[in-house]
Amino acid sequence: MYENYYGFKELPFNVTPDPRFLYRSESHRDALAYITYGVFQKKGFIAVTGEVGVGKTTVVNAFIDLFQPSLEVAFVFSTLFPFDQLLYLICNDFGIDAENMNKAQMLLALNRFLISQYENNRNTVLIIDEAQNLSPEVLEELRMLSNLETRDRKLIQIMLVGQPELENILNLNELRQLRQRIPGVCRIPMLSREDVIKYIKYRLEIASVNNGGPVFTDDALEEIYHYSGGTPRLINVLCDRVLLLGYVANTRTISGKIVREGIRDLESKESPVMDRRNGPM
Ligand SMILES: Nc1ncnc2c1ncn2[C@@H]1O[C@H](COP(=O)(O)OP(=O)(O)O)[C@@H](O)[C@H]1O
Ligand SMILES: [Mg+2]
Structure with missing residues (x-):
């Protein structure tokens, strides 16, 4: 608009x-770097955590984009599925026709697929996003899945991506075998004040055709930092709103006053405030 x-x-x-x-x-x-290392060093399991909106899925997508030609990826969003259903989704995403197969048949088909990928020198990666929803039982089954290996290496790398609660699940005593397989969990923190400023400039630059774009005053940037707490998703929601307000007011200078108005707007609506406190996006 x-x-x-x-x-x-x-x-x-x-x-x-x-x-x-x-x-x-x-x-x-x-x-x-952690994801790249884990996948190419064939660590078997890796885990990336962080609060909602901190950039987990974006980083994973960046990894896929960077290495696409050498990867065979299945990307599934976890809900509270039992393992069979998850396995079905995984097969499907790898392009394996698992229609009407039972669990044992699916595992067999997957194993065959993994071996053929291995023979073609392709890295097979299973990404499970929103993995904080996985039950301990399903995680244990995933550990078994990652046991599929040749004599010298793992056939599948499993990447768990989720909110910080995932770390608590992984720390459960019953999952200690799985935990031991993960080379440290990578937690993405909120952006610092300095990064928030650079982040905003960076996104404006990517979207701009030339230099005639909006100018955010220092006061405006400070307000955005405080409101967002350094969460990229909240920065985006707020910046989108303030750009609209600037446009309506016919000014390309985004002041602190405009940002405060944007915050009031957002807070008078329920959903962004809810996003901020809990729910997944
Ligand atoms: N480092 C980053 N650079 C650019 N945009 C980012 C970055 N981190 C997050 N974002 C943006 O913030 C929003 C939320 O990111 P997302 O990856 O969906 O978060 P998460 O998966 O952690 O909930 C998206 O619009 C995303 O593009
Ligand atoms: Mg995400």
Whole structure:
């Protein structure tokens, strides 16, 4: 709506996990390095955690984009499925036709698939997003799945991505065998004040055609930092709102006053406030 006014070729503050917009803060860089290491060193299991909206899915998508040609990826969102259903989704995402198969048949088909990928030098990665929803029983079954191996290496790398509660689940005594297999959990923290400022500039730059875009005053940036607590998703929601307000007021200078107005707007609606306190996106 306001794209033309500010000279954007696309909206700078979408809330989709689009890796083209990835701002490589130190912690996002670390997370990308951790994933790359885990997958290519064939660690078997890796886990990435962080609060809602901190950039977990975006980093994972960036990893896939970077290494796509050498990867065979299944990406599933966990809900409270029992293992059989999860296995079905996994098979499906790998392109294995598992229609009408029982669990044993699916495991067999998956094993065959993994061996063929291995023979073709492809790295098979199973990504389970929102993994904090997995039950301990399902996690234990996933551990068994990762036991599929040849004499010298794991055939599948399993990446668990989820909110910090995932760490509590992984620390359960009954899952200690699984826990021991994970080379440290990578937790993505909120952005620092300095990173929030760089983050906003970076996203504006990616979306801009030229330099005629909006200018955020120091006061505005400070307000955004405080409101968001350094959560990219909240920064995006707020920035999108304030750009709209700037457009309506016909000003490309985004002041603290405009940001405060944007915050009031958002807080008078229920959903963004709820996002901030708990629920997944
Ligand atoms: N480092 C980053 N660079 C650019 N955008 C980011 C970054 N981290 C998060 N975002 C943006 O914030 C929003 C939420 O990120 P997402 O990856 O969905 O978070 P999570 O999976 O942790 O809930 C998305 O719009 C995403 O593009
Ligand atoms: Mg996510």
